[in-house]
Each structure stands twice: as structure tokens, then as C-alpha cells.
Amino acid sequence: MQIGNSSLLQEMQALTREISPQMGIEANPLRQVNNTAGTDFGDLLVNALGNVNQLQGTASNLATRxxxxxxxxxxxxxxxxxxxASVAFEATVQVRNKLVEAYKEIMSMPV
Structure with a gap:
């Protein structure tokens, strides 16, 4: 039995719709950081890093209190x-790794 990506995604979405009303969980937990139409990549990166920093500060503040x-x-x-904060930081590290990997790949291309 093979499970394709689309059928797995459909199954997960169906389970989310079943669970969400019962548990009080919002149906779409993903949120857009900013409107990306016409936004500079550098600005998006700065906003994302600011968000990670804010999450870490909040966590530190709560722990101290x-x-x-x-x-x-x-x-x-x-x-x-x-x-x-930990998940956000790990995601940031993964994005950084991908950016460095892409940079190295571009730099090794023959001109």
C-alpha cells in the first residue's frame, strides 16, 4: 500500500477539521508574518529574526518571573x-543552513 503526499495531506486536513471544533484549536494555525507582496527579502529576514528574539525574550522573562x-x-x-522559542530558533538555524548551502552552490557555479 502506497500513500501519496496528496492523500496524506488530505487525511491530515480531515483529522484537523474533526479535532479543531472539539478541542478549541484554530483551524489554520499558520499565520503570515507580513504581507510579502513587494517586500524585500532582507526585511522579511529581519522581521523573522526579530520575532525569534522576541520569543526568546518572553521565555526568559517568564522563566525569571x-x-x-x-x-x-x-x-x-x-x-x-x-x-x-526553541522551535523558532531551530527553524532559524535550518533556514541559515539552507541559505549558506545555496550561496556555496551559486559560488561554485562556473561563470
Missing amino acids: LEMGDTTVTLSDTVIAREK
């Missing part, structure tokens, strides 16, 4: 913020 005994901060909020 939790350690200091702030009762308004829960452990689960702190762990979730840390994981969001």
Missing part, C-alpha cells in the same frame, strides 16, 4: 514559551 516566585506565571506557560 517563575524562579522569583511570581504567582501569576505558571510552569506550563513557561515551558510552552521555552518550547516555542
